Amino acid sequence: MGDILIVEDESIIRSALKRLLERNKYRVTEAESVTEASQNDLDSFDLIISDLRLPGAPGTDLITAAANTPVLIMTSYASMRSAVDAMKMGAVDYIAKPFDHEDMIRTVRRIIEEARNRANAPDEEITEEEADNSEKEVFLEEDGKRAALGDMVGSCEPMQNLYRRILRVAPADITVLIQGESGTGKELAARAIHQHSLRKDHPLICVNCAAIPESLIESELFGHEKGSFTGASTARQGLVEAAEGGTLFLDEIGELPMEAQARLLRVLQENEVRRVGSVHARKVDVRLVAATHRNLKKLVKEGLFREDLYYRLQVIEIALPPLRDRMEDVIDIAEHLVSKHCRRMKLDKILRLTSNSRKLMMRYDWPGNIRELENAVQRAIILSDDGRVHSGDLGISQDDWEIPATLTTPHSAAVTPIDAKDAEPQPSSEADDLSLESYFHHFVIEHQDAMSETELAQKLGISRKCLWERRQRLGIPRPKKAASR
Numbered sequence: 271m272g273d274i275l276i277v278e279d280e281s282i283i284r285s286a287l288k289r290l291l292e293r294n295k296y297r298v299t300e301a302e303s304v305t306e307a308s309q310n311d312l313d314s315f316d317l318i319i320s321d322l323r324l325p326g327a328p329g330t331d332l333i334t335a336a337a338n339t340p341v342l343i344m345t346s347y348a349s350m351r352s353a354v355d356a357m358k359m360g361a362v363d364y365i366a367k368p369f370d371h372e373d374m375i376r377t378v379r380r381i382i383e384e385a386r387n388r389a390n391a392p393d394e395e396i397t398e399e400e401a402d403n404s405e406k407e408v409f410l411e412e413d414g415k416r417a418a419l420g421d422m423v424g425s426c427e428p429m430q431n432l433y434r435r436i437l438r439v440a441p442a443d444i445t446v447l448i449q450g451e452s453g454t455g456k457e458l459a460a461r462a463i464h465q466h467s468l469r470k471d472h473p474l475i476c477v478n479c480a481a482i483p484e485s486l487i488e489s490e491l492f493g494h495e496k497g498s499f500t501g502a503s504t505a506r507q508g509l510v511e512a513a514e515g516g517t518l519f520l521d522e523i524g525e526l527p528m529e530a531q532a533r534l535l536r537v538l539q540e541n542e543v544r545r546v547g548s549v550h551a552r553k554v555d556v557r558l559v560a561a562t563h564r565n566l567k568k569l570v571k572e573g574l575f576r577e578d579l580y581y582r583l584q585v586i587e588i589a590l591p592p593l594r595d596r597m598e599d600v601i602d603i604a605e606h607l608v609s610k611h612c613r614r615m616k617l618d619k620i621l622r623l624t625s626n627s628r629k630l631m632m633r634y635d636w637p638g639n640i641r642e643l644e645n646a647v648q649r650a651i652i653l654s655d656d657g658r659v660h661s662g663d664l665g666i667s668q669d670d671w672e673i674p675a676t677l678t679t680p681h682s683a684a685v686t687p688i689d690a691k692d693a694e695p696q697p698s699s700e701a702d703d704l705s706l707e708s709y710f711h712h713f714v715i716e717h718q719d720a721m722s723e724t725e726l727a728q729k730l731g732i733s734r735k736c737l738w739e740r741r742q743r744l745g746i747p748r749p750k751k752a753a754s755r
């Protein structure tokens with residue numbers, strides 16, 4: 271079944287693990303330290319299982335010493351953090367001590383099987399030089415200055431670093447956690463990861479955990495058997511299974527209820543999904559990319575997010591900067607969005623930004639990030655009647671930005687002839703928008719403890735997704751109830 275090297279200095283654990291593996295038909299070699307392990311031909315093993323803390327060099331040294339053999343790290347539950355670091359260094363997985371025998375055998379079997387499948391797959395590796403060149407090709411546009419990756423536009427240093435990081439992690443089949451404020455492009459980043467992964471010809475399923483009612487989320491994600499709850503008249507596959515072979519993008523993973531977190535952990539640890547109401551688990555092959563605007567570590571401390579799931583998720587983190595930290599890209603992004611929406615609306619010409627709208631875009635701090643910029647641009651395109659995007663049509667309340675001296679006089683906006691429309695009093699519905707927003711704000715604060723999200727959305731006459739988005743924009747996050755673990 272396979273050759274395994276165990277590297278463990280505690281003889282009781284070493285011999286117990288040896289017996290367990292031999293009972294399961296593996297051939298086992300033992301070592302007490304990295305030095306003793308290195309006396310073997312490390313690449314001749316199918317798997318190395320090593321303790322992290324050993325006398326002398328740490329178990330992670332074996333990761334580089336055995337370039338072609340997967341290394342499974344064992345560590346005590348208390349030092350999970352170092353296990354995550356070990357995975358960042360290239361360990362194939364980690365297992366907490368004391369381990370459950372079945373867990374260990376399942377993990378060993380899976381790792382060896384996956385390594386064999388990879389070895390039999392056609393060799394798609396490219397040299398580092400080729401990789402570097404392909405990165406340049408992917409994100410540098412024709413003029414050699416502007417950069418973009420997939421639908422992501424932006425040439426500033428942080429964005430170029432982000433593109434590089436995405437291209438590095440995409441082909442490695444590991445879980446990625448994307449952090450960033452609402453509207454910063456987390457879904458676009460997830461799409462880019464999928465597009466540059468070996469799974470690109472399989473489905474990418476995107477789910478916003480905050481937009482699905484808590485009572486339905488488990489069956490939506492994991493599926494259900496017929497009769498498992500009122501209304502489940504037929505058995506149904508969940509979105510995890512629908513992503514088979516591909517990528518599952520879970521946006522706002524911090525909103526996932528505790529029960530669903532437990533099921534998701536099983537998907538990550540065992541590659542298995544159990545439908546609601548079923549006693550059987552099904553094998554799945556799905557890569558998880560998760561995103562959140564929340565501080566998951568804080569949620570863990572508050573007992574609202576499982577610590578073991580958190581450690582599984584944060585193996586590789588990607589951070590999306592808020593738009594206010596990449597103001598040099600604002601105009602490029604705005605122009606990209608104008609042209610995207612003009613094409614979508616099938617307009618004859620692509621509208622131009624007036625100089626005042628450019629100035630306003632540069633001055634405003636975009637708390638809702640690119641989503642807010644996109645909404646502003648769409649609104650201005652619809653209101654425009656002269657082929658230009660005017661500052662007054664962007665729907666940005668003057669209370670929200672510091673009016674630059676160049677744009678105003680004591681009585682009216684100072685304008686250049688080209689921006690004549692910007693000088694006119696705006697027939698904008700700003701006052702209505704503001705009063706609607708404050709009504710929304712009051713209504714939600716007043717009723718959120720007594721009503722579910724679905725009831726709130728129904729009363730307000732909007733969808734749950736829209737309710738959630740407005741909560742983000744107005745900074746009134748959904749109150750979470752602490753769940754028992």
Ligand SMILES: Nc1ncnc2c1ncn2[C@@H]1O[C@H](COP(=O)(O)OP(=O)(O)OP(=O)(O)O)[C@@H](O)[C@H]1O
Nearest residue numbers: 421422423424452453454455456457458603640641
């Ligand atoms: N760098 C970018 N260039 C062009 N368009 C972008 C960029 N980043 C985001 N967008 C656009 O902004 C909108 C919001 O992006 P996206 O949905 O990916 O953000 P998000 O962080 O996932 O938001 P949320 O957390 O609210 O779901 C989308 O329409 C997306 O196409």
